[in-house]
Amino acid sequence: MQHRTAVLASVALLGFSAVAFGADQGPVQIEIKAQAFAPAEIHVPAGVKIELHIVNDDALPAEFESTDLSREIVVPAHKDVKVYIGPLDAGRYRFFNDFHQQSEGYVVVDGK
Amino acid sequence: MFATAIIVFREVIEAALIVAIVLGASRGIAGRGRWVSAGIGLGLLGACVVAFFADVITSAFEGNGQALLNAGVLLAAVCMLAWHNIWMSSHGRELASEVKQVGHDVQSGSKPLTALMVITFVAVMREGSEVVLFLWALGTAGSASSMVVGGLIGAATGVAVGVLMYRGLLKIPMRYFFNVTGWLVLLIAAGLAAQAAAFLNQAGWLPTLGSSLWDSSRLLDQSSITGKMLHTLIGYTARPSGIQLLFYVATLCTILALMRWVGRRHAAARTA
Numbered sequence: 153m154q155h156r157t158a159v160l161a162s163v164a165l166l167g168f169s170a171v172a173f174g175a176d177q178g179p180v181q182i183e184i185k186a187q188a189f190a191p192a193e194i195h196v197p198a199g200v201k202i203e204l205h206i207v208n209d210d211a212l213p214a215e216f217e218s219t220d221l222s223r224e225i226v227v228p229a230h231k232d233v234k235v236y237i238g239p240l241d242a243g244r245y246r247f248f249n250d251f252h253q254q255s256e257g258y259v260v261v262d263g264k
Numbered sequence: 265m266f267a268t269a270i271i272v273f274r275e276v277i278e279a280a281l282i283v284a285i286v287l288g289a290s291r292g293i294a295g296r297g298r299w300v301s302a303g304i305g306l307g308l309l310g311a312c313v314v315a316f317f318a319d320v321i322t323s324a325f326e327g328n329g330q331a332l333l334n335a336g337v338l339l340a341a342v343c344m345l346a347w348h349n350i351w352m353s354s355h356g357r358e359l360a361s362e363v364k365q366v367g368h369d370v371q372s373g374s375k376p377l378t379a380l381m382v383i384t385f386v387a388v389m390r391e392g393s394e395v396v397l398f399l400w401a402l403g404t405a406g407s408a409s410s411m412v413v414g415g416l417i418g419a420a421t422g423v424a425v426g427v428l429m430y431r432g433l434l435k436i437p438m439r440y441f442f443n444v445t446g447w448l449v450l451l452i453a454a455g456l457a458a459q460a461a462a463f464l465n466q467a468g469w470l471p472t473l474g475s476s477l478w479d480s481s482r483l484l485d486q487s488s489i490t491g492k493m494l495h496t497l498i499g500y501t502a503r504p505s506g507i508q509l510l511f512y513v514a515t516l517c518t519i520l521a522l523m524r525w526v527g528r529r530h531a532a533a534r535t536a
Contacts, residue, residue: 175468201472212401213318215394219486220476220503222462225330226397228318234327236468240475245503248487251271251398 175236179205182257184214184227187249189257198261199239207232215250221259224250268414269421271398274489275391276422278496279307282387282452284426285497288433289348289445290380292363303381307388314393315400328467334390335467338460341386344379345453346519349446351376353523354530356442364438395419446523448497454516455499461511473506 177200183190187210196202206216208227216235217224227233237245242263249255283300290296314321314333321329352359395415402411436444464470481502485491494500499512 201468203468212405213397215398219491219501220481222459222501222503222505222508223466225466226318226322226394228322228397229401231319231322233322233330235466237466238475239472243476243479250394251401253267253271 175203176200176239177202179203179234181205181207182216184208184210184216184249184255186210187212187214187252188255189247189249192257193260194257195260195262196238196240198242198263201236201238202240204235204237205232206235213251214255216247217250218245218247218259220245221247223247265410265414265417268399268402268410269418272395272415272418273422274418274492275395275398276419277425277489277493279387279391280422280426281429281493281496283384284429284433285445285448285452286348286380286383287430289352289442289449290376291434291441291445292359293375293377293380295375295377296380299377299381300384303384304388306381307385308392310385310389311392311396314389315396318393318397325467328469331463331467332469335460335463337386337390338456338463341383342453342457342460342515344376344382345449345456346515346522348376348379348383349449349453349519350522350526351379352442352446353527356446360438360442363441450516450519451498452496453519454512455495455497457515458499458501458504458508458512461507462505465505465507470507473510475505476503477506477509479503 177196180194180196180202182194182204184206194204206225206227208214208229208231211229213229214227215224216227216233221237221240223235223237225233225235237259238261240259240261242261245259245261247257247259283304287296287300290300321333323329325332399411399415402408402414433441433445461470465472479502484494484500484502486495486500486502491500491502501508504512
């Protein structure tokens, strides 16, 4: 009985860590070049966790921020960072550079 | 220059609001000014250190250094806000009557002075490090005068809003004063806990539990000044995820329950 509980508990834990850690889909890259996001619009599928890989090619630091996704991370000059997003529902999610607010882009989640 | 001032203002106002409310909530506790000032000083120092080591922090913990650092300091601030409110639930009445008589100090129990310092430190360090990085970038890009003037205008305006907030708080009659500040502190704590959850989720350490429970961005844009202020004050999030809401509600209920419990025990001890 105890054994079975232990097995069940570890299966549940494994399930949780599969949900919590690691992305379902390999990194999607966004570059910051001359203070603009390229591409400025990325399309990702609904319902999966995605790793974004943000590369700053500029000599200026940027802050990748999205209030729609509750994400914020400083991207130092000539550095790259990773950010997990999702699983997301279909829709458009805006992101911007908090240090240069005119630069913006969208994560577009197409319907299932 | 105006763009610089606005960006700096947007960062400074968040820290200023938190410091204003903490100062209000600790009214009448002797020595609070010194401890809050220490928090501001250490926060400014911490901001420079974090900005200077931004590269190192970014690469730490497999690229999750920033998110984990943010989550860590936010959760520390949540604990300190909780401690302050729980302490107030047994000393608030005493404090309210002594504030009226001015100059007296609350004798019983250890005062949550460290809590005041840590909360101020975290608020100033988090927002300050972004300001430092941003201004540094402007300076190296060659617009040093715009950096200095814009930065100063932005920071001064942000601090002014904090001062107004504090002055406004002091207008509240003493009878309700600590009740109001207690709720403000409680809501700030819940909001910061939700922010910490978002950072842990960003690092992939917590599940999302639903990406966008509702969308009120058309009603109130979270990146507008009002939206940002409400984000700091009550944790307003236009498109919250499940994990954020869960942390918000759990923090609110836990602190409230502890406040009630400690308050009741204190009242029982007094009548006994």
